[in-house]
Amino acid sequence: MNGSGLRLTFLGTGAGYPTPGRNVTGLAVERGRRLFLLDCGEGTVRALQAAGVPFGRVRAVLFSHFHADHCLGLPGLLQTFQLMGRERRLDIYGPPGVQEFVRRAVSLAPFSPSFCTIAHELGPGEESTLGDLGVTCAWMDHTAPVLGYRIQEPDKPGALDAERARALGVTHGPAMGRLKAGEAVAAADGATVTPQMVVGPPRLGRSLVFSSDTRPNPGLTALAEGADALVHDATFTDEHADRAAETGHSTAAQAALTARDAGVEQLWLWHFSQRYRDPGEHLAQARAIFPPSEASYDGLKITPGQPS
Template identity: 45%
Template sequence: MQLYVVFLGTGASWPTVRRNVTSVAIKRGSEVILFDCGEGTQRQIQKSKLSYMQISKIFISHFHGDHFLGLPGLIQTMQLNDRKEPLYIYGPKGIKKIVETAVTLGYFRPSYPIYAIELKSGDKVEGDGYSVSTMRVEHTVPTLAYALEENTRPGRFNKAKALELGVPEGPLFRKLQNGESIKLKDGRIIEPSMVLGPPRPGRRIVFSGDTRPCESLVNFSKYADLLIHDATFLSDLEDTAMEYGHSTALQAAEIAKKANVKQLALFHISPRYA
């Protein structure tokens, strides 16, 4: 299954001409999972190739405005486009009140189900073929980091071996790739293990939220395929970063190196640089 990470906003505090405030979308198959939803997020979604109607879950890291003020508009836009599917919104303690306020502003009332679920450090949300786990990080207000991790995936498909065994190209290939046994016209049963390599670990993506550099995040991010980490300031403002519960770009790189992640993406960049 294809997986895309789309950076809808990488700025901090307020939008600038070059950067919107925080929001990251993960598109997995036909499902979109959103991490943070700063103001203007729905416009960024429209500028991307994503559909806001495919958003199933929204995870809010904390309740500074640049991370959640896009919720009311996005919720209403889904309503105006006749959404029927439920929307799940997760966050630290207080998310229920935030969502209740968002859906009672003005005369608007959503007609589709919206569920607000409060999470604490160590909780895990199960999805279709993946899970999202949480960890408290070091910011000035209660903040959660999130890790999306796929379930173990089937091994790589050996097309040449399948053809050698007499499996015709087409739907039977897909069944084997999905871990299903098939029966050929001559009665032979082909097991997935006959054409698949060893199982592969699922991909893991970590979203730090706003945070000072912390060792607990190193452990939480170990061997991740992608770490998306706060990098609000450059190193000359390290003291300012510490005071306001943020990291410098260099500190983010040091965390990524310690965690041995495959890729690092920097976000929450101060408007002074953008």
């Protein structure tokens, strides 16, 4: 990998409580040398190590909500960083309540942390950034206030056709660079060469959407529009659709309907109830509606926008 892509590692793909087969919630998003966590369930530090993710690089943690299976890993993460002698600040984002949650997590340690933690409250319509990644969020529909997140790479400039530029009389490197940056330049014979003549269309950045715990809802469909990868609550199968509605979750089929309506490239089913031995039934029910559906598992790594 060239370091510039967006890479996702599933750290925990089960609901409710950890089992030997599936840890509770956590996803690691890598962008070059920067690492971000989406939720941080119990056992996240161990899951990061098991997946070979260099966890000292964590810059920020984004919480969807504060149900135990999504957030109990924070005190352990903070204390591990303390033992490692971390100095770099840690940014923590989440819905209202995030400041209080972080204050409590920090106060559990028997020492003052060697690094600073900054809690940022987020809400729909606010845009933030993680390095050069854009972050937007929307309210989901659960039994507590939940934020779903969209992580978006910036678009890249189009490719320069250097051969064509040379044929038009642009011969030196700096002029090529200016064309790529969108400026017109003068050719050797004085003629003007514009970017439109030699630079292809911009290449769209990749995007990842994380629903966290939710029933189907129009805010999520809008958030996920055209995304390369959608990681969606698929706690239940059709057999337990009433439980999904009652507990504020989705069935795999509901996740597939949202993926189809939003026009995403690929759906990753996630947050399976520990009552199921395996997600075969979830997968079959989702694929009947949206064929590019996959079942996630702990340790799985994907690059949104590339075939899995």
